[in-house]
Amino acid sequence: MSPTAFGWLILLFPLLGCILTAVGFRRERGVSAGAIGSLAIFLAFVCAVGALITLLGRSESSRQVTSSLWNYTFTAGVDAKLSILVDPLSVFMALVVSGVSTLIHVYSIAYLKSDRGYARFFSYLNFFVFSMLLLVLAGNFLLLIVGWAFVGAASYLLISFWYRRSTATRAGIKAFVINVLGDVGLVLGTFFIFRHTGTLDFLRAFHAAPHVFGHNSTDLVAGCLLLLVGAFAKSAQIPLHTWLPDAMEGPTPVSALIHAATMVTAGVYLIARMHPLFELAPTAADVGAIVGCLTLLVAATIAIVQTDLKRVIAYSTMSQIGYMIMGVSVGAYSAGLFHLMTHAFFKALLFMAAGSLISAMGGEQSLDRMRGFRKAMPFTFLCFMVGGLALSGLPPFSGWLSKDDIIAYLDHRGGGFEVLGILGYLGALMTGIYTFRMIFRAFFGEPVEEARELERGHLFHPESGFNPATGELEDADVGFPGPEHHIAERALAMKAPMAILAFLAVVGGVLQIPGIDASISRFLSPTFADSHLAGLDPSTGSAWVGLIIGAVIAVAGIGIAYRVWVLAPGTAARLQARLGRLHTFLLNKWYFDELIDLTVVRPAGWLGGFAESVLERGVIAGGITGGALGVVGAFSAGVRRLQTGFLRYYAAAMLVGAFGMALYFLISA
Amino acid sequence: MSLSILIWLPLAIALLGALLPPRLGPRAVFVGSLITLGVAISFVARFKSGTAGLQFATDQVWISALGIHYKLGLDGLNVALVLLTTLIFSAALLWACLRDWDRSRNLFFQFGLAESAVLGAFCAQDLALFVAFFDLMLIPFYFMTGMWGTGPDRVRATTKLVVYTLVGSFLMLVAAIATGALASSEHHTPITFVISSLRALPLSHTSQDWIFLGFAAAFVVKMPLVPFHGWLPDAYKAMPIPAVAVFSAVLSKVAAYGFLRIVLPLFPYASAHFQTLMLVVAVLSVLWGTLVAMTTPDARMVVAYSSVAQLGFIVLGIFSLQAQGAQGALLQMLNHALVTAPLFFIVAALALRAGGSEMLADMGGIAFRAPVLAALFLIVVLATLAMPGSANFAGEFLILLGVFKAKMAIAFIASLGVVGAAVYALRLFIRSMHNRVGAGVLATSDIGLRDAAVLVPVVLVILVLAFYPQFGLSRSETSVRSAIAGARVQQHGQPTATTAQVAPTP
């Protein structure tokens, strides 16, 4: 079979899974929905492997294959077919997406077992995977936008999965609207590119770009900046990031899948895919790099003070994606994508472990309430630890190799980019701090009541369900979130995927070790063959220097966390008291939400109210319509007065009229 | 088979239905609409795309002294719209058929009359005939609003509707007569109202200008665009559900179609001259409709104002005077009709569950016991907000692309409407289906066969079109290019060169 045939199958299976679970929702009260859903994604993964193998069987120069089914929007110069592009980059992404998704599907089988929305959940989840795969396999701009928006919609559906919670529906609409903003950016950016290249097809557009665009030409920079708007919205980069922390309202597997491992990395994929354009428009690429760097710093500072477990991980995700965006913007494509892959492993793992921990707490997510789960949940602790070490970049975990690969490239490229590299190290220091703050607070110290119960072999169940964000009681009759809680120690379906991911988080780095192995960059090289930045890799020696600096910084970060939260537990409170203003500022997430509320949401509301009450009621209904109706009304009232209903008046009027006419003809004759 | 059969069949069956017993009459009219749908499908199947000329043309002299012909024909502009009309009427009649009405035979007769008139307006190839059908199609809606309408304001709503549309129709009548008369006097030819003949007799620039405004007035009132929509809130609120579904889905399209069929080909100079004005009015409608739909507390009004915004997009596409924009506008006409009609039916289903109230505040939490309704509603909502992947997105993409090429700033402003659409559409969905169970919600049962029989087929059509939007594009390109060619020449002083420069193939 050809790579493209596998490509179509990769798309087909999740779509079928989605439809099957959706249509059969009444029959699948048991676990069959989970089995069908997981199987569908697993088959997609198998096909992705098939695509990989067939692709490797071709010569390097012919590893970019397109295939189209039928005309999608093919008119008046617009040449969008339903086409996919199978090349190393898309296969790489498809492998990561379908692989991690399979594990998360399996995890969800146990995690959402007692939820009344079980079949709906798997249907949405399969739809999400279908969308994400469509995004990465799309062969033209239009289909890319379709996948892009489908992903946003799936994310919306999953965030507001527990739709009886008003916090969840509000978070859902927020995520959706910001994502639509990104879609619009993508659409307008596409217009700029289409205007000059005259095609929506990726390969043809990239081929034409150097001929029709000058270096840094205005239209291209504008187009690339608009594409970046799309990338920022989806990848939660400043200032379009505010939806991501709120998105933690969704079930934890959703956070693991969408808001950590796959969807939020779409921006990274986009920039990597569009590299021929970004390399022609270095100004836009620099903007991407700077925003990525800012995001990684801002998110890391916020993560240090947040108390909601899932939100801390969410901010850490933002920060890590900042690294990737920064990397692919400056040309470190294989390093950025490598980090994307390892991040998918360890961040999914962290979320899964966090889900297990939250279950043990009976749905409570606040770090303030958690303590001392190390003995009660050894497996979860182990997984959390592996994920945390990989995230902070400690050797030899995968995160160490991938993150420092990006920073080494920055330092090597020069031209002012070293500054970004140094800031990247600062971010790495904070990463160590916030990650281990989380671990030390949740797993170390005197065990809380729930942990003690668990040590005695008894899983804590709250009396009634409540919304962890507001403390509000749940609708009792609805049945979601499900009444039961499941922890990794007791559910094999949760344990197995976590074990696999933990293994990958440890050894995933071997694919790319400076001077030893370069599988990732070698595999991806056909996609980046036309790039003049991709080959700019640092020498083995300087790469190792970077790796060593990174390791030292990671150790330092972990050490600081150990000092503050384990050795001298009062330090955090003292720091908080001394730096009260800063703490409030960070706790309020740099006031981004308030800023957007003040500049966008409220003015829109006011305008809407103004349009409805003043313009609509006053001007339109009162002035224009009222005026028109008034004129007609007055006229008809006048006519009505003539209609007395008395026969003799009508007869007289007729006679007078007849006489008048006769008189006229007499005079004129 | 002649087009006359297609357009008069609904009226004939409606007359027959009026004579049958009250139980049978409505069903007969519904079956008649299905037969009409079948006839329309047969025409679409036999339609040959790629040719610009009229197909299945009928041409008879009607009033020889005035040069008025009974001329009908299909081309790329109207072939899909004819199919759409018959489909929407079938859906609305099925919905109405499954419910009890006072004076039902009379109501269904009005529907039959309306369908004939709309089909006539779409097929007419003579200016006078078009005007006649255009006015005829409004008459049944006056009666439907006045006699079967709901709410205390229905009389006032009917008055507004009558006054607005009649003023528009009057201006259009004057403009149509002037077109024929001035064309014959300026070129010293016998008077004619046949559109194809009039295209060969271009008017002077000053005449084009004021005649354009006459037609435009009628069309923008009918759609409606801001600020000519004063009749819309009351009328949409008062009309019975199937009537408002048809009105919003099909009748507004006749007006948009009128721009492509009559205004652009016959008054190319004025179309280019007033392009900016029309684009500004359209973008104003997009923003205004979006803003009001975002804040109004009434579910039906959300749908109504979203229509204002959507029609703003359609006019944007037409007056971009680009092939992409006009193609997108035609596609969007289909798409909008396919989402707005089911939305009105869904609002009715929601109101039934919320104790008869159409206020969003009285709804909420319906999704849990009504998963099928929720799924159908969600698909329609996502299509409404022009989610990429729906045909609505393909339409909006082409429209924005056309506007982008014509006036970049307006494309950027209009794209705010796309973001706003996400807000109002999701707000409608969440407020009614999600969150806690609303105060007024009496029952949260799932939809029964009565609603599903209407909604499921329409949603299937939406899905099919989402996978294959080319259906709405493939037949029309030649006709669209020919329709906008004149205006483009006026604008650029060169024959059509709408294809973007083609990139070298790798």
Place this chain on the structure above:
Amino acid sequence: MPIAWYLVVSALIFCIGGVGVLTRPNPLVILLCLELMLNAANLALVAFSRMWGNQAGQIFALIVMVVAACEVTVGLGLIVAIYRRRLAVNVDELNELRG
């Protein structure tokens, strides 16, 4: 005999009929007066027809008579219907057409 005499008689009858229509309250009388006016017109038609020596006027007169007969039938029927519904048979009180 010159035509003027016929026309004078016709005009007189027409005026008598017209005044009757305008002044009398009883619909029955109004109907009679209408008949007078119609017949005045008939007289003029026949007279002109004689003068020009063709038959068109005569035929018109015959048609008017037929129409008048129909009109009387309908009119009398209406009056009887009004009377049956015990409404006043007085045109001044029958102003249902008031706008």
